[in-house]
Amino acid sequence: MKKWSLITLVGADxxxxxxxxxxxxxxxxxxxxxxxxxxxxxSFSMMLRVRHDDMDLGALLKGICESLNLHLHVDEDVxxxxxxxxxxxxxxxxxxxxxxxxAEVTAILADAGLNIIDLETAVAGTADKPIYIMTIExxxxxxxxxxxxxxxxxxxxxxxNIVPIQTLRA
Amino acid sequence: xxxxxxxxxxxxxxxxxxxTVEIFDQTLKDFVTDLEETRLAGPGAVGIAAPQVGCARRLxxxxxxxxxxxxxxxxxxxxxxxxxxxxxxxEKGREGCLSVPDYTGNxxxxxxxxxxxxxxxxxxxxxxxxxxxxxxxQHELDHLDGMLFLDRLVSRRSDLFTxxxxxx
Numbered sequence: 001m002k003k004w005s006l007i008t009l010v011g012a013d014x015x016x017x018x019x020x021x022x023x024x025x026x027x028x029x030x031x032x033x034x035x036x037x038x039x040x041x042x043s044f045s046m047m048l049r050v051r052h053d054d055m056d057l058g059a060l061l062k063g064i065c066e067s068l069n070l071h072l073h074v075d076e077d078v079x080x081x082x083x084x085x086x087x088x089x090x091x092x093x094x095x096x097x098x099x100x101x102x103a104e105v106t107a108i109l110a111d112a113g114l115n116i117i118d119l120e121t122a123v124a125g126t127a128d129k130p131i132y133i134m135t136i137e138x139x140x141x142x143x144x145x146x147x148x149x150x151x152x153x154x155x156x157x158x159x160x161n162i163v164p165i166q167t168l169r170a
Numbered sequence: 171x172x173x174x175x176x177x178x179x180x181x182x183x184x185x186x187x188x189x190t191v192e193i194f195d196q197t198l199k200d201f202v203t204d205l206e207e208t209r210l211a212g213p214g215a216v217g218i219a220a221p222q223v224g225c226a227r228r229l230x231x232x233x234x235x236x237x238x239x240x241x242x243x244x245x246x247x248x249x250x251x252x253x254x255x256x257x258x259x260x261e262k263g264r265e266g267c268l269s270v271p272d273y274t275g276n277x278x279x280x281x282x283x284x285x286x287x288x289x290x291x292x293x294x295x296x297x298x299x300x301x302x303x304x305x306x307x308q309h310e311l312d313h314l315d316g317m318l319f320l321d322r323l324v325s326r327r328s329d330l331f332t333x334x335x336x337x338x
Contacts, residue, residue, distance in 0.1 A: 086264070086274050166239060166302060167264040167274050170217035170232075170309045 002051050004033070006078045007061070011070035013044040024064055025050060030057075049078070087117045087137035088165050089144050095158040097123060097130035105134070105154060112150035113142030137165070172204045173211045174223040176268050184269055185316040188219075188226040191250050194292040202248055202290065206231055212268050217306045219313030222269050228252065230310035234303045241302040249287040252311055255296070256284035263305055265319045275323045279305045 009021060018037055025032065025048075033049035050057070057074045065072045091114075093105055102121060106114075118137040125131035140147050144164045151160050177184055191198065201220075209218040209231055217232040233246045259281030266274040282300035285307055289295055299307055309319060 084272060084274065086266075164239075165264050166237075166241070167266060168302065168305055168309060169213065169215050169266050170268070170306055 002053060003076070004049060004051050004078050004080045005057055006075040007046070007048045007050055007057060008073040008075075009046040009048075009061075009065070009070045010043055011065075011068055013039050013042055014068070017044050017068060017070070018046070020064055020068065021046065021061070021070075024061065025052075028055065028060055029053065030060075051080075085117055085139065086165075086167050087139060088167075089114070089138055089140040089147065090163045090165050091134075091136040091138070091147070092161045092163075093132075093134040093136070093158060095132060097125070097132040101132050101158060102134060105158065105160070108150050108153050109136075109147055112146045113140060114147055115139040115141055140164075171207045174204055174208045176208065176212065176218075176222055177224055178269050178271060179318060179320070181269075183221060183224055183226065184313070184318060186221070186226055187316050188221050188228045188314045191227050191229055191288070194250075194288075194290065199290060201225065202229070202231070205229075206246075209233075215268050217310040218268065219310045221313050221316075228314045230307075230313065232303065232306045232310055234306055237302075242300060243303050244297065244299065247307075248290060249285065249307070249310075250289065250292075252285055252287035252307070252314075254280075254283045254308070254311065255286050256298075258282045261305075262324065263302075265305070265309055267309070267319055269313075270318060270320060275319065276325075277309075277319050277322045278324055279308045283307065 011017070022032065030050045030052040033051060035046070035048045037046045058072060061072055064070070091109070093101070095101060106116065116136055116138045119134065121132065121134040123130050124133055144162060148162050151162060154160055205218055205220060205223060208223060209215050216234045216237070217230060219230040220227045228251045230249050230252065231247065232249065234241055235243045235245045257280035260278050261281045262276050262278050264274050265277050281304065282298060283304045284296060284298050286294065286296040312318065
């Protein structure tokens with residue numbers, strides 16, 4: 001009986017991590033579903049939904065984790081059903097970097113009904129004048145107007161743009 | 171009237187170019203009726219292209235006049251042998267397709283276009299379209315050249331700052 005697990009791997013970035021890890025999984029008939037694989041700073045992170053026979057994924061990946069110095073975490077028996085949830089709002093945020101931007105913005109927007117589907121952030125600018133940039137795709141559960149209204153409470157110096165997404169179905 | 175079967179990728183017919191419509195007769199009218207019936211039978215699709223039902227002819231239907239959140243539109247559009255003669259601007263938007271179930275992704279399209287096409291009588295018409303309707307037209311015209319929105323996906327991580335914004 002096949003089941004789904006979620007594998008998380010993190011380690012120092014180097015060329016070939018994805019190819020080596022996925023070849024081992026493929027060789028043992030592990031099928032990939034949705035995945036996120038991204039370099040963050042000097043680290044590379046992978047989260048892989050995997051459909052597989054009853055087996056010890058930790059043991060399967062032990063060798064490669066040691067040779068590439070990756071940290072491994074396996075969540076077994078995660079849900080098999082994963083219907084895509086379409087975002088209906090896109091939010092971009094940026095400002096001079098300081099601690100607490102994500103906490104402040106997401107708390108205010110969560111109160112106004114924002115369900116985050118995808119959020120990523122980056123630090124740009126120069127070392128002495130860093131800029132913090134965040135993009136969010138989510139669902140405006142109380143409507144986009146509620147988010148726009150709530151955004152007025154966000155501190156000065158943080159620029160925020162809220163754009164409705166009207167998905168084309170054709 | 172008949173609801174036709176909608177081809178789904180990886181059906182190879184979706185990747186083929188369609189041929190010019192040359193005969194404007196009752197058979198064509200009957201096909202258009204069936205194609206519209208098929209569009210309306212689906213889950214709220216704003217457009218459909220002939221090759222999506224296995225007919226490799228240059229013909230699409232677009233109608234964005236019935237959306238919950240209304241947009242500028244020209245009502246029901248039957249576009250035969252359509253071509254885009256002008257493009258302006260670029261905009262990112264999210265698209266899904268009857269031929270690619272259970273997936274939506276971001277695609278860059280021209281913000282406004284001029285479209286030239288024949289109507290059911292074979293007469294040439296030309297007009298300008300913008301925004302959501304222009305996006306739908308571009309999506310459907312791609313089908314006539316064997317292109318799916320999957321061929322134009324942009325990464326969520328290569329985000330563009332969009333233009334129509336509500337500033338705080």
